Amino acid sequence: MPTNLPPEAVEAEQRYRAARSVAEKIACLEEFISLIPKHKGTDKLRADLRRRLSKLKAASQVRKGVSRRDSAFRIEREGAGQVVVVGPTNVGKSALVAALTNATPEVADYPYTTWTPTPGMMPMENIQIQLIDTPPLNRDYVESELMDLIRRSDLILLVVDLQTYPIEQLEDTIAFLQEHRIVPRHLQDRYTEQRPMTFKPLLVLVNKNDDESSDEDFEVLQELLGDDWPLLPVSATTGRNLERLKQAVFERLEIIRVYSKPPGKEPDLSTPFVLKKGSTVADFAGGIHQDFFKNLKSARVWGSAVYDGQMVGRDHVLHDGDVVELRI
Numbered sequence: 001m002p003t004n005l006p007p008e009a010v011e012a013e014q015r016y017r018a019a020r021s022v023a024e025k026i027a028c029l030e031e032f033i034s035l036i037p038k039h040k041g042t043d044k045l046r047a048d049l050r051r052r053l054s055k056l057k058a059a060s061q062v063r064k065g066v067s068r069r070d071s072a073f074r075i076e077r078e079g080a081g082q083v084v085v086v087g088p089t090n091v092g093k094s095a096l097v098a099a100l101t102n103a104t105p106e107v108a109d110y111p112y113t114t115w116t117p118t119p120g121m122m123p124m125e126n127i128q129i130q131l132i133d134t135p136p137l138n139r140d141y142v143e144s145e146l147m148d149l150i151r152r153s154d155l156i157l158l159v160v161d162l163q164t165y166p167i168e169q170l171e172d173t174i175a176f177l178q179e180h181r182i183v184p185r186h187l188q189d190r191y192t193e194q195r196p197m198t199f200k201p202l203l204v205l206v207n208k209n210d211d212e213s214s215d216e217d218f219e220v221l222q223e224l225l226g227d228d229w230p231l232l233p234v235s236a237t238t239g240r241n242l243e244r245l246k247q248a249v250f251e252r253l254e255i256i257r258v259y260s261k262p263p264g265k266e267p268d269l270s271t272p273f274v275l276k277k278g279s280t281v282a283d284f285a286g287g288i289h290q291d292f293f294k295n296l297k298s299a300r301v302w303g304s305a306v307y308d309g310q311m312v313g314r315d316h317v318l319h320d321g322d323v324v325e326l327r328i
C-alpha cells in the first residue's frame, strides 16, 4: 500500500478489510477506489483494486443465481481420489494444478487471483486423480463452502512458497484449518479438543524450489520444522519433483489398483479397479457387481498370493497390482 494515501482513503480501506459479506466488500471497495488520488504513483494500485472489484462482482453474481447444490464448490468426484490444493495466496496453487492436470486455472503474479475452485485430472501411471485448485485461505473472507469442500476431500495438499516465509505460511494455514475443525491426520493424537474434528491426510508442498540454488533454503526449512511435517519440495515452473509428487499423492490416498482376469484370458492391465487399501477379494467382487459378491466362491490371485494363480478365499487381502480371477 503506498503511504501517501489521504486519510479518508486509508479509513475506507480499513472498512473494506473489515467487511464480512461480499456485498459489503463490494460497496467498501468501490468507495476506497473512488478516494484514491489519480496519478502515476497509484496506477498499479487502482488497477489491482479494480480487478479485485470485478472478481468480487462476478463472485457475487455466481452466488446469487445458483442454488447451494449447484454451487461451484460442489465438485463431483472423478477418478481415483479427490485432492484439494490449498494455501495462502500467490504460493503457486493454480500453477501446480495447471502443471499437473488438464485444467487451465489463471496464474498471475498478484494476490487473490483465484476466486472459484477448478478441478482437473492428474494422470498417475494408469489412473487419474482429481486435483482441485482453490481460492486462497483468507481470514478476511472465509468461504464456508470452501471449508466444506476441504472436509469432503480425500487428501489436502497444502502449498507454501519457499521464497516467502514458508514457516509462517504453514503455521498460519494449519491454525486456520484447525479453527474450522480440520486437522492433519498425522497429528490426530495431539488434539484433545471436545469439538468434533475432521482428520485429513495432508502433504505439504514447498513450491518455487526451482533448481539446486534453492535446495539449501529447503534444507534449512526442513531442519527448522523437524519431523512434524511431511514436506515435498517442488516447482510448478520447472517441473521439479512433480513425478515424486504424483507418487506421494497416490501413496497418501491409500488406494490400490487391482486387475480383473476373465477365466482363460489375459487381464487388461490398462484399466485397473481402484480400491481402498486393505480391501479383500469379496470387496473387489462387490465393486464389480452385487451378484459377484453374493455368489463368489473363491478366486485365483497373481501378485500378493504365495504363488501365482493361487486359490484364495473371500477374505484374502489384496495389494496394489494384484490380478484376480473370480470364481462364481
Ligand SMILES: Nc1nc2c(ncn2[C@@H]2O[C@H](COP(=O)(O)OP(=O)(O)OP(=O)(O)O)[C@@H](O)[C@H]2O)c(=O)[nH]1
Pocket: 088, 089, 090, 091, 092, 093, 094, 095, 096, 106, 107, 108, 109, 110, 111, 112, 113, 114, 115, 134, 135, 136, 207, 208, 209, 210, 234, 235, 236, 237, 238
Ligand atoms: N519461481 C516460481 N514461481 C512460481 C512457481 N509457481 C508459481 N509461481 C509464480 O507465483 C505467482 C502466483 O502463482 P499462482 O499459481 O497464481 O498462485 P496461487 O497460489 O494460485 O495464487 P491465488 O490464486 O492468489 O491464491 C505467479 O507469478 C506464478 O508464475 C514456481 O514453482 N516457481
Ligand SMILES: [Mg+2]
Pocket: 093, 094, 095, 105, 106, 107, 113, 114, 133, 134, 135
Ligand atoms: Mg490461484
